[in-house]
Structures are given as C-alpha cells and as structure tokens.
C-alpha cells in the first residue's frame with residue numbers, strides 16, 4: 001500500500017511541479033520519506049534515514065525534506081521537534097495536499113504539518129494514474145475499522161471508507177486503455193468494500209470484482225489484503241464463475257490458537273478459517289493460499305504455538321509473511337504483558353518459517369512439468385537476454401523469449417524449481433486469455 005501511495009505522490013508532483021524521481025539523493029530538490037509504523041523496526045529506520053539526510057540539507061539549504069505515511073501520522077509534531085530540519089509532515093490521507101504544502105514552505109519557510117483524515121477527498125485530487133508495464137495497483141478503500149488489538153493501522157490511516165464504485169471502475173478502464181492487463185485491488189480489508197453506486201445503491205466487493213474482471217483488456221485480477229471475517233458465499237461464488245480472478249489468495253490468519261485469536265480481537269476461530277478455506281477449495285480446487293502470522297503475541301504459550309503449527313499443516317500454506325509481535329503504542333495489546341522471552345519468539349519464528357518454506361518449495365517442485373500462463377514483466381535482472389514474469393500463484397519464472405513479449409501473457413512449461421523462482425520453456429503467446437484461467 002505504501003508503494004502505491006509513493007507512486008501517487010510521484011505522479012502528483014510530476015503534474016504540479018514537473019518533478020522527476022531520482023535515485024541520486026544528492027541531486028534532489030526534495031527528499032520524501034514515506035513511512036510505515038506497523039512494526040517498531042520500520043519506525044526506527046525513519047530517524048536514522050532522516051539523520052543521514054540532515055547532512056545533505058546542511059550542504060544545500062534550499063532542500064525540502066518531507067515525511068509522510070503512518071509514522072508521520074502517529075508522531076506528528078514530534079518529528080519536527082526531534083528532526084527540526086524536516087519541513088513537511090503529512091499523513092496517508094493528506095498526501096494529495098503535498099504540492100500546496102511544498103509551495104507554502106518554499107514561500108514562507110514555515111514548516112507544514114497536516115496529518116488529518118479528510119477521507120475521500122484524496123482520490124478526487126489525485127491525477128489519473130500513469131503506468132509503465134502491464135500491472136497496476138488500484139486503491140479501492142482506505143483505513144481500517146477492525147481494531148485488531150495489536151494493530152496501529154486504524155489510528156494512523158483512519159477508519160474504513162470505500163471509494164465510490166464508478167470511480168474504481170473508471171480508473172480500471174483508464175488503466176486498461178494504457179495497456180494494463182493485471183490489476184491488484186488494494187485496501188486493508190478489501191472484502192469489507194461497500195462502495196456507493198451512481199444509482200444510490202451500494203456495491204459489495206464480490207460485485208466490484210465481477211465488474212473489474214469484465215473490463216475489456218483486464219485478464220488478471222488480484223487483491224490485497226482481505227480479512228477472513230468477510231469471506232462470504234457471494235465472494236466464494238466469484239471464484240467459481242470469474243476466471244480472471246487468480247487462483248491465489250493471501251488471507252491473513254495471524255495465529256492458530258482460538259485463545260490468541262480472541263485476545264487479538266480477530267473475530268473468528270480456527271474452525272471458521274478452515275471452513276472458509278474448505279468452501280474456497282470446493283469452488284477453486286487449485287487455489288494456493290498464503291498468510292500472515294504474528295509470533296509471540298502476549299501470553300502465547302507453547303501449546304498455542306503448536307496449534308499455529310498444526311493449522312499450517314492442515315492448510316498447507318504457500319509463501320507467507322511472519323513477524324515477531326511488535327508492541328505498538330496506543331493499541332489495546334500494548335497494555336498486555338509482553339511476556340514471551342525474545343529467544344523463544346525467535347525460535348518459534350524460525351521453526352514456523354522453516355516449515356512454510358518447505359511447503360512452498362514442495363508447491364514449486366510440484367509445478368515442474370505443468371504449463372503455466374505467465375504475465376511477462378520484462379527482461380530478467382540476472383540475465384537481461386531472458387524474460388521473467390509471474391504465474392497466477394505469484395511465482396517468478398525465467399525463460400527464453402522475445403523482448404517484445406513484455407506485458408503479454410505467455411504459456412510456459414515449467415522445467416525447474418529453485419528456492420524463490422522457477423525456470424521454464426516458452427510454448428507461445430496466449431491471445432484469448434479470458435476463455436481460460438489466466
């Protein structure tokens with residue numbers, strides 16, 4: 001989501017100030033840090049980065065330093081006090097005001113701070129997205145109202161609100177017009193989407209998916225991230241009848257012990273989660289599932305952790321994300337005693353990651369010999385004479401092919417599997433994709 005926000009900032013500043021992104025800090029007129037506060041480690045990095053930038057500002061006093069994102073939202077004025085050489089502090093919902101703040105700062109040399117939540121205004125003020133390639137993110141909702149006890153997002157991004165249905169569809173049409181073939185619908189809990197329609201009604205996430213998939217040129221639809229709680233039959237039905245929707249789902253479970261799920265305020269049990277997966281697999285037998293796990297939540301016992309390991313065996317997860325619990329200020333869980341020793345947390349994390357890696361490797365190995373439809377990203381980084389692209393289950397495949405295939409779908413026979421990627425042989429371009437699962 002931050003990647004998407006950063007690209008919107010670049011689009012906006014290109015439009016208003018003709019700015020061009022540079023990877024050379026020394027030649028920049030403005031340095032912009034988009035931050036994440038979901039875990040403490042990410043937050044700590046902010047001040048060390050700012051410390052390095054201070055030296056650049058000493059050399060070039062006109063340089064403007066701006067800090068956006070969730071750390072900005074959480075810390076606000078404190079950033080200006082701790083790092084007085086910062087000029088602008090803005091939150092995830094005020095990034096559209098960045099050009100105005102930049103003008104003000106340049107004109108008055110007075111620092112600007114705006115971390116309010118003006119909600120939907122943001123999308124009306126951003127230029128149409130520009131894309132390079134065949135894949136694009138589309139933000140469909142902002143904020144979160146789930147209030148999981150460990151999570152800072154509702155406080156830093158504000159409460160949940162959905163973009164109007166027509167706005168999302170229009171954006172997807174525009175992207176398809178620019179050659180986009182795959183969209184990734186973004187939000188904290190995309191399946192909680194409830195967007196206003198022009199007829200005055202409301203569209204569910206399932207409806208939205210069907211309409212997005214029907215846009216001419218869009219052959220692959222992904223979404224990030226969904227919440228198990230809203231995984232209703234209507235959404236599962238879309239897996240049955242919409243081939244553009246990929247057979248890969250990231251569905252964060254967080255833990256495998258009901259006691260911990262309840263302390264996390266996730267609103268479901270492991271039985272419920274398993275039932276969602278069972279219904280999904282009935283609709284899409286080949287679907288691969290990945291997840292997020294938090295290890296060492298306050299009070300997590302050996303028995304609780306064993307239940308998480310048992311759930312992993314039960315579901316057979318693909319490549320997933322796992323994190324050691326990080327106490328976040330202002331969240332309800334921050335009041336619980338963080339009583340699991342760090343060595344225990346680290347050992348549990350290592351065991352869980354090793355097992356998930358084994359499972360993911362087995363899934364990769366099982367793909368050898370199969371034919372996969374790959375959306376070509378472009379030349380491979382390791383060997384630019386070769387191409388690389390992604391399968392439905394988000395695996396990178398390297399193969400020999402024509403550079404002109406960038407942005408096209410190619411049928412590839414998988415010949416080898418490695419830790420993080422696959423190798424294959426191109427069988428040819430796929431022209432009429434929507435008649436078969438992409």
Ligand code: SAM
Nearest residue numbers: 150151188225227252292293323324325326328
């Ligand atoms: N909305 C999704 C959900 O909860 O189902 C996920 C979005 S969340 C911003 C991304 C992931 O960060 C979470 O799924 C969780 O695993 C992890 N996370 C959030 N807060 C955390 C914390 N305090 N400590 C460790 N990991 C955390």
